[in-house]
Amino acid sequence: MLADGLHVLFCGINPGLMTAATGHHFARPGNRFWPVLHLSGFTPRLLKPAEQGELLSYGLGITNVVARATARADELTAEEYAEGGRLLTAKVTRVRPRWLAVVGVTAYRAAFDDRRARVGPQERTIGDTRVWVLPNPSGLNAHWTAAAMAEEFGRLRVAAGGQRVLPRFVVPR
Structure with a gap:
């Protein structure tokens, strides 16, 4: 779900098995990404994973750090x-979102070799794109409430x- 000039490109860790099976990001029922996206004001209503295409109309996109599907992120090397991290940097350089939002501090630290990163805005930029690390919305991340x-x-x-964020028309790439 990419387009040039997005407000925010959200970046998950990698597809879970449910996401791989359905083709929809954050598809596992216990994942809190979609409810949190709505509660935070990014979307005017709660979207279902199958409605992920609507994100582009709000100037939002979605991708992953790693393409390989796993049951758990700790299975990644x-x-x-x-x-x-290298592929994501190239992708961000190409589509130039205002913000890259990596969902999961552990994934961000591993992908960008930044052991001191914390949730929040980062000093790192990719070209003109600012970077923000968000908490992982997985149900396994119980110490962060919705x-x-x-x-x-x-x-x-x-x-x-x-x-x-208000709807706008975006041509998908």
């Missing part, structure tokens, strides 16, 4: 993360435009 995640996503939303 350091080499896969490093290669994913409300706390929505607050962090909302901080990014404000930084990306200052108000709720």
Whole structure:
């Protein structure tokens, strides 16, 4: 789900098995990405994974650090993360979103070799693209509540435009 000039390109770690089976990002029922995206004001209503194409109309895109599907992200190797970081950098350089939002601090640290990264805006940029690390919305990440995640996503939303993202027409690439 990419287009040139997005407000925010969200980047998950890698496809889970449900995502691989359906072709829809964050498709596992326990994943909190879609509810948190709505609660934070990025979307005017709760989208279902099958409606991911609507993200482009809000100036939002979605991709992954690593393309290989796994049951759990801890099945990925350091080499896969490093290669994913290189490929993601090339992708961001090509489509030039205002913000890259990596969903998962551990994935960001591994992909960009930044052991000190914390959730929030990063010093790193990719060209003119700013980088923000968000908490992982997986149900396995129990120490982040949906409300706390929505607050962090909302901080990014404000930084990306200052108000709720309104629909716009975007031609997919």
